[in-house]
Amino acid sequence: MAGSRLPRRLFLQGVAAVYMFAFASLYTQIPGLYGPEGLLPARRTLRPQGKGRWRQLWETPTLLWEAPRLGLDTAQGLELLSLLGTLLGLGALLLRRLRHPLVYLLLWAAYLSICQVGQVFLYFQWDSLLLETGFLAVLVAPLRPPPDRKQAPQGGLATASPHEALPFWLVRWLLFRLMFASGVVKLTSRCPAWWGLTALTYHYETQCLPTPAAWLAHHLPVWLHKLSVVATFLIEIAVPPLFFAPIRRLRLAAFYSQVLLQVLIIITGNYNFFNLLTLVLTTALLDDQHLATEPGRGHRKKAPASWPKALLAVLSLLVELAVYGLLACGTSLYFGLEVDWEQRFIHSKTTFTFHQFSQWLKTVTLPTMWLGAASLAWELLAAFWRWTRVQGWLQKLWAVVQLCVLGSATVALFTVSLVPYSYVEPGTHGRLWTGAHRLFGAVEHLQLANSYGLFRRMTGLGGRPEVVLEGSYDGSHWTEVEFMYKPGNVSRPPPLVTPHQPRLDWQMWFAALGPHTHSPWFTSLVLRLLQGKEPVIRLLQNDPIRYPFHKQPPTYLRAQRYKYWFSQPGEQGRWWRRQWVEEFFPAVSLGDPALETLLRQFGLEDRSPPRPRGSGGVLPQALRWVRTQLAPLEAPALLWGLLVAAGAAGAVQALLAPQAAPPAKEEKHRPAPEKCEPAGPASEGCSGTRASQRKK
Numbered sequence: 001m002a003g004s005r006l007p008r009r010l011f012l013q014g015v016a017a018v019y020m021f022a023f024a025s026l027y028t029q030i031p032g033l034y035g036p037e038g039l040l041p042a043r044r045t046l047r048p049q050g051k052g053r054w055r056q057l058w059e060t061p062t063l064l065w066e067a068p069r070l071g072l073d074t075a076q077g078l079e080l081l082s083l084l085g086t087l088l089g090l091g092a093l094l095l096r097r098l099r100h101p102l103v104y105l106l107l108w109a110a111y112l113s114i115c116q117v118g119q120v121f122l123y124f125q126w127d128s129l130l131l132e133t134g135f136l137a138v139l140v141a142p143l144r145p146p147p148d149r150k151q152a153p154q155g156g157l158a159t160a161s162p163h164e165a166l167p168f169w170l171v172r173w174l175l176f177r178l179m180f181a182s183g184v185v186k187l188t189s190r191c192p193a194w195w196g197l198t199a200l201t202y203h204y205e206t207q208c209l210p211t212p213a214a215w216l217a218h219h220l221p222v223w224l225h226k227l228s229v230v231a232t233f234l235i236e237i238a239v240p241p242l243f244f245a246p247i248r249r250l251r252l253a254a255f256y257s258q259v260l261l262q263v264l265i266i267i268t269g270n271y272n273f274f275n276l277l278t279l280v281l282t283t284a285l286l287d288d289q290h291l292a293t294e295p296g297r298g299h300r301k302k303a304p305a306s307w308p309k310a311l312l313a314v315l316s317l318l319v320e321l322a323v324y325g326l327l328a329c330g331t332s333l334y335f336g337l338e339v340d341w342e343q344r345f346i347h348s349k350t351t352f353t354f355h356q357f358s359q360w361l362k363t364v365t366l367p368t369m370w371l372g373a374a375s376l377a378w379e380l381l382a383a384f385w386r387w388t389r390v391q392g393w394l395q396k397l398w399a400v401v402q403l404c405v406l407g408s409a410t411v412a413l414f415t416v417s418l419v420p421y422s423y424v425e426p427g428t429h430g431r432l433w434t435g436a437h438r439l440f441g442a443v444e445h446l447q448l449a450n451s452y453g454l455f456r457r458m459t460g461l462g463g464r465p466e467v468v469l470e471g472s473y474d475g476s477h478w479t480e481v482e483f484m485y486k487p488g489n490v491s492r493p494p495p496l497v498t499p500h501q502p503r504l505d506w507q508m509w510f511a512a513l514g515p516h517t518h519s520p521w522f523t524s525l526v527l528r529l530l531q532g533k534e535p536v537i538r539l540l541q542n543d544p545i546r547y548p549f550h551k552q553p554p555t556y557l558r559a560q561r562y563k564y565w566f567s568q569p570g571e572q573g574r575w576w577r578r579q580w581v582e583e584f585f586p587a588v589s590l591g592d593p594a595l596e597t598l599l600r601q602f603g604l605e606d607r608s609p610p611r612p613r614g615s616g617g618v619l620p621q622a623l624r625w626v627r628t629q630l631a632p633l634e635a636p637a638l639l640w641g642l643l644v645a646a647g648a649a650g651a652v653q654a655l656l657a658p659q660a661a662p663p664a665k666e667e668k669h670r671p672a673p674e675k676c677e678p679a680g681p682a683s684e685g686c687s688g689t690r691a692s693q694r695k696k
Contacts, residue, residue: 006291007283008140008168012092012099014280015137017646019107020089021273021499021639022130026114027082028635029503031535031627033121035075038535039504039524041606042074042117061446062113071617074117079623081110090642094649101141108134112447120521121503126274128450132174133277135448139167139409162387162399163406169379170413172284173372176240177421178452179258180368183236184424185453187357193458195350197226197335205566206460208509209270209485209502210494215575217268218566223345230335230348235261238327241368243285244375247316250323255285270485272501365425369418376414380407413448416440420451463563465512467584471529471554475587478558479548481529483508483540484634487564490576500635504539512561516585520602526557527599530590542634559585 034042067077088107091098112131115122186194193199204218235257242254262275338347387403390396419440422429469481482488485495486505511519528536532553544550561584567574588595599605
């Protein structure tokens with residue numbers, strides 16, 4: 001799609017906003033997660049192996065190797081990268097000149113650097129998705145800022161830079177891989193809830209951090225839940241091939257279906273920046289005509305179409321209707337849709353078997369790769385055609401250099417991405433070209449392409465498992481320790497924290513699914529709370545007064561496993577019901593042999609205490625001052641404050657834009673032809689002048 005200047009700008013702004021949220025959210029949690037007194041101190045992950053500087057950087061690509069040169073320890077280096085990333089993201093969101101490849105390269109390098117030491121708290125698919133999307137933004141961002149809208153040419157293919165659409169096509173391919181794989185893994189996992197179309201009867205109360213709207217959604221009729229699962233399969237499996245449809249309206253229909261799914265997920269669940277990032281990816285399905293808001297730009301008066309164009313329009317409409325009819329009939333057939341008009345609901349059930357689906361997946365996986373290759377080939381041909389229209393030998397030479405570089409990068413990244421995409425079907429994975437495997441292996445540690453598959457299995461079918469910490473001074477009277485965001489107190493409503501991700505709360509959700517030995521970091525959490533470490537306490541309660549042991553650390557600590565369910569309508573003052581299941585972690589105290597054994601078993605012993613932080617450096621002092629100023633703010637408030645500030649700055653820019661770019665410039669060029677004589681042959685000369693100017 002050559003006419004995608006506005007979608008590309010929207011994509012770059014969206015990526016900048018997501019980076020801003022991701023860095024700011026992580027910044028608030030660094031002391032408790034990775035500081036010297038945190039759960040998993042980052043300094044333990046970076047230990048020089050005696051290798052050369054560049055080899056060390058290539059094998060473990062992180063800028064934190066340079067932190068000691070700045071007088072910083074690893075945790076302070078993380079804080080510096082997070083602050084710089086937040087500011088760069090905010091700047092790129094607001095200022096067009098900062099949407100430069102170098103800025104996005106710095107953002108990507110900073111986030112990759114953090115992920116190298118993030119350990120289990122950054123092992124999420126959306127972190128990988130942000131890295132892959134962020135690297136694509138490096139290629140999509142223009143080397144020079146585009147001209148002002150008033151000075152921009154009005155052409156389409158003839159005026160677009162030859163290479164512009166190529167990297168942006170990779171965004172569409174990434175969106176396809178994300179959605180198609182996420183739909184497929186729900187069925188290849190053999191999860192009975194997905195196959196029985198009952199997943200959403202459990203999802204709203206068993207997801208990590210539900211919202212108040214999830215309580216309402218949970219109590220919708222079962223038939224509507226099952227129909228929603230059918231719609232999810234339709235949107236995630238059947239619709240994504242339409243991303244590459246040559247008919248514009250089919251792509252727009254696919255766009256709105258994806259937006260609908262992501263908005264509903266945002267309303268009912270706190271999934272940090274993941275859904276926002278997915279919405280950013282959907283901009284690759286748009287074009288300038290759909291986004292144009294300038295008068296006369298998106299709604300020009302159309303000239304009468306010639307009969308070939310009219311015939312093509314009719315054929316396109318017939319193809320559209322055929323596609324919609326095929327989707328409707330296929331959905332009705334494979335999910336047994338039947339309307340019960342008397343009771344006013346729709347029956348649905350899965351009418352195909354796992355074997356049939358596996359055979360279908362074997363049949364279509366390789367063709368979807370060829371579909372992507374054919375679409376990319378078309379983009380390459382269109383780019384070459386646009387290059388032939390470039391005027392001037394110097395401009396033509398520069399254009400072909402850009403086209404060769406970005407074209408090669410696009411083809412290489414597409415080839416690399418085929419390897420993780422093929423994981424959805426093992427047979428196809430083994431049939432891939434060996435060169436693709438070698439290329440992927442060479443850059444795998446940079447996370448330029450990743451495999452995806454969200455909501456693979458539905459957990460908590462018999463009730464939502466939840467771990468509740470309890471502390472005591474005497475071992476007899478126990479007090480529950482509340483977290484800010486995860487369920488605990490049955491009378492507290494679910495919070496709204498998007499786009500913040502409280503990473504400890506998320507890991508507590510995973511820990512509840514198995515024994516505590518599967519989550520070694522939990523033993524470190526118990527140790528830090530027994531020691532009364534404030535950075536870790538702030539992960540549980542940002543306001544220390546709300547922490548029941550803020551005056552003195554508890555002598556004993558233990559954890560219980562409960563099962564939680566949403567309350568029923570009519571239960572006043574209660575959002576949850578719960579039932580005790582078993583002891584999750586035994587009662588321990590400092591110096592307890594059982595605790596010491598677990599710390600030694602998991603390698604959590606602090607054998608090499610950190611050196612005291614120097615206070616003489618300007619940079620460490622500045623980081624501590626910033627931390628002191630921002631510490632009282634809860635993370636969601638900080639993130640929403642950034643968003644409000646960005647919105648206010650954008651509004652000011654919009655108000656000042658007419659003063660910065662007055663329309664008088666355009667009028668200066670138009671009176672010149674009108675100085676010709678208004679009658680006779682001279683008027684034809686003026687018309688000829690205008691026509692020649694339009695051609696130019």
